[in-house]
Amino acid sequence: MSAPVERGELRYEGKAKRVYATPDPQQYVVEYKDDATAFNGQKRDQILGKGSVNNAITSALYPHLERAGVPTHFIAQLSEREQLVRAVEIIPVEVVVRNVAAGSFSKRLGITEGTLLARPIVEYYYKSDVLGDPLINTDTAISMGWATDEDLSTIKALALKVNAFLTPYFLARDIRLIDFKLEFGKTHDGQIVLADEISPDTCRFWDAVSGERLDKDRFRRDLGNVEGAYQEMLARVTREQA
Numbered sequence: 077m078s079a080p081v082e083r084g085e086l087r088y089e090g091k092a093k094r095v096y097a098t099p100d101p102q103q104y105v106v107e108y109k110d111d112a113t114a115f116n117g118q119k120r121d122q123i124l125g126k127g128s129v130n131n132a133i134t135s136a137l138y139p140h141l142e143r144a145g146v147p148t149h150f151i152a153q154l155s156e157r158e159q160l161v162r163a164v165e166i167i168p169v170e171v172v173v174r175n176v177a178a179g180s181f182s183k184r185l186g187i188t189e190g191t192l193l194a195r196p197i198v199e200y201y202y203k204s205d206v207l208g209d210p211l212i213n214t215d216t217a218i219s220m221g222w223a224t225d226e227d228l229s230t231i232k233a234l235a236l237k238v239n240a241f242l243t244p245y246f247l248a249r250d251i252r253l254i255d256f257k258l259e260f261g262k263t264h265d266g267q268i269v270l271a272d273e274i275s276p277d278t279c280r281f282w283d284a285v286s287g288e289r290l291d292k293d294r295f296r297r298d299l300g301n302v303e304g305a306y307q308e309m310l311a312r313v314t315r316e317q318a
């Protein structure tokens with residue numbers, strides 16, 4: 077953890093985090109909350125300790141991703157719930173990478189959850205709470221001016237690089253990385269960086285041995301022991317490797 081940073085005005089408040097200005101216009105403080113929502117805000121509750129777990133997991137993973145060649149917004153973990161990040165303009169396209177069929181993909185295409193995909197699939201969703209984050213394609217994003225063709229090529233390559241790093245990283249911790257959602261943003265000088273978080277809120281993690289779900293599906297599907305699953309994921313991420 078680093079020295080305290082003066083927190084300025086609240087810039088954005090989402091369902092899981094608050095973003096604050098700092099004295100440096102190119103830096104924000106992100107504060108992770110325990111609030112959880114699912115099904116576009118229809119289901120709401122708190123998951124005790126989630127904010128600190130998601131902060132700790134993201135703070136552990138992003139420096140590894142930087143070293144693997146993925147530029148990120150992460151600067152430092154400031155406290156149990158806070159991170160210092162680079163201020164970016166978020167590209168309103170959520171990027172989902174899938175290794176195994178699950179969730180909306182299984183539902184939409186009638187493919188049994190757990191079916192291994194022949195190669196990773198990258199999907200794009202328009203980041204819009206009012207519309208419920210609808211599935212789009214790259215032509216839509218370009219035509220609407222949400223991202224350029226070049227931006228999308230960069231984003232796809234980075235998303236696959238994240239997947240190529242994280243899949244073996246988690247497997248070494250007995251976790252199958254089923255799918256995950258990423259957000260990218262542009263810094264003041266136009267660099268595309270990985271923003272937001274990577275956590276049990278934004279990934280599907282299945283125990284490699286038991287198949288037990290260790291992610292937000294425990295909350296979405298009322299599977300119980302949600303807090304325990306988040307703590308278990310933090311323990312696996314921070315586990316020393318032999």
Ligand SMILES: Nc1ncnc2c1ncn2[C@@H]1O[C@H](COP(=O)(O)OP(=O)(O)OP(=O)(O)O)[C@@H](O)[C@H]1O
Nearest residue numbers: 088090091092093095149161162163164166271272
């Ligand atoms: N480095 C960053 N600079 C600016 N905004 C960021 C940065 N990292 C994340 N954000 C944004 O902070 C907001 C709050 O995060 P949170 O996860 O709570 O949002 P959310 O409830 O998922 O809602 P939504 O993502 O739909 O706005 C999000 O809009 C996210 O895109």
Ligand SMILES: [Mg+2]
Nearest residue numbers: 090091092272
């Ligand atoms: Mg979010």
